[in-house]
Amino acid sequence: MPPVTTSVFELLKIGPGPSSSHTIGPMRAGFDFMHLIRELPEPDRLAADSLEVRLFGSLSATGEGHGTPRAILSGMLGSQPDACSSDTLEQFMDRDRTFDLDLGGKTLPFAPGMIIMDAIQHEYAHPNTMIFRLRTGDRVLLERIYYSVGGGFLRWEGWEEPERGEPVYPYATMAELKAHLRANSLRLHELILANEMAITGASEEEVNLGLDHIVAVMEQAVESGIQATGVLPGPIGLQRKAAVMYARAKQEYFQGPGFLKAINAYALAASEENAAGHCVVTAPTCGAAGVIPGILFMLKRHMGSLQTELREGLLAACAIGFLCKHNASISGAEVGCQGEVGVASTMGAALIAYARGYRFQVTENAAEIALEHHLGLTCDPVGGFVQIPCIERNAMGAVKAFNAYLIASTLDESYQKVDLDKAIRAMAQTGRDMSNKYKETSEAGLALSFTEC
Incomplete structure (x- = not known):
């Protein structure tokens, strides 16, 4: 079994409640996806005409009560959990209020209520699954499948453990x-x-x-x-x-x-x-x-x-x-x-x-x-x-x-x-x-x- 390599400050993270898997992880996902969008070639960014976000499993079942759509939108607008204010999510209480997402040279209107609560039972790799898709018409310009794996930790399809130092005293038990x-x-x-x-x-x-x-x-x-x-x-x-x-x-x-x-x-x-x-x-x-x-x-x-x-x-x-x-x-x-x-x-x-x-x-x-x-x-x-x-x-x-x-x-x-x-x-x-x-x-x-x- 590989040794523990988690940082103290990954386990103890600052961010908005009420649920780390439903607010901190999704906020980080929203922030990350917008970063990926801005790295796309300019013709793709300018061609984009819709953004689709789907929640599965527990995120779908209890996401509304946990504030998941608000957290995702907050992340897409640039908030990060450890730097946001205590009342960051309160401005997104109105599910139908739209905000302009900056794609880099173009904006797209988006509201918390546009996030789709999909299947509770599913076949993805983790119960807390999110799918983000940027489209032009029916064509998908960018897609990433995220997993909010608990405690605010975020993984995605193709995720690899980042390089870090080796523990001086490796242990797994x-x-x-x-x-x-x-x-x-x-x-x-x-x-x-x-x-x-x-x-x-x-x-x-x-x-x-x-x-x-x-x-x-x-x-x-x-x-x-x-x-x-x-x-x-x-x-x-x-x-x-x-x-x-x-x-x-x-x-x-x-x-x-x-x-x-x-x-x-x-x-x-x-x-x-x-x-x-x-x-x-x-x-x-x-x-x-x-x-x-x-x-x-x-x-x-x-x-x-x-x-x-x-x-x-x-x-x-x-x-x-x-x-x-x-x-x-x-x-x-x-x-x-x-x-x-x-x-x-x-x-x-x-x-x-x-x-x-x-x-x-x-x-x-x-x-x-x-x-x-x-x-x-x-x-x-x-x-x-x-x-x-x-x-x-x-x-x-x-x-x-x-x-x-x-x-x-x-x-x-x-x-x-x-x-x-x-x-x-x-x-x-x-x-x-x-x-x-x-x-x-x-x-x-x-x-x-x-x-x-």
């Missing part, structure tokens, strides 16, 4: 990772940092600055969320809860139940910002973007964690996320929500343990416990919106992460019988066995029960 730690007397964050620098060519200072920026964006999502009130966008009419939960926690001086209420409030806050389409960090996805910010906020505000501890904890969390992505999936359309909130909770448990000073065995045990108790979790968003059960599920994921840390750090390490590699294999197998109806299609589970009421 937790067992191989631990062997490097023992053989080289390294701590987990040191290994991940060394690999990050080797793979991307970034300096240690650049990595640290990047991590600090990630922490700042996560904190801002929580801060904004615990102050915001009202109803979230969409037809469900879901009331924001984070501000109320935070106020109750504050009344209890963040003690006893108030401490747990605070963790819930922080995770709800970032998740509600995601549901509003505002700027969040994929950790590892937008749908799970409340878990780790909630935990970071709790560590910093209530447990006195220093910035260096948060950085090291994030690197440890990324090690866990890499393994889940590498050996299973972080895409709800592939494995259900066990790959989104489940993996976020797993990463969060590792983050807490590591930031609190525990070494890799307790960190792994905490991660495994969190993942084990998310196995089989389906992705069944009501109405295709990342709201019910997604927002409260983020809060539950944060609390489970904290509880997994408590169990792992309290009990003797030798009590642990299931290691992380086994739990990840179980997640992959469960995802393969899970009916497609429970993989981000809104065709079953709570999504169906809600509409039948």
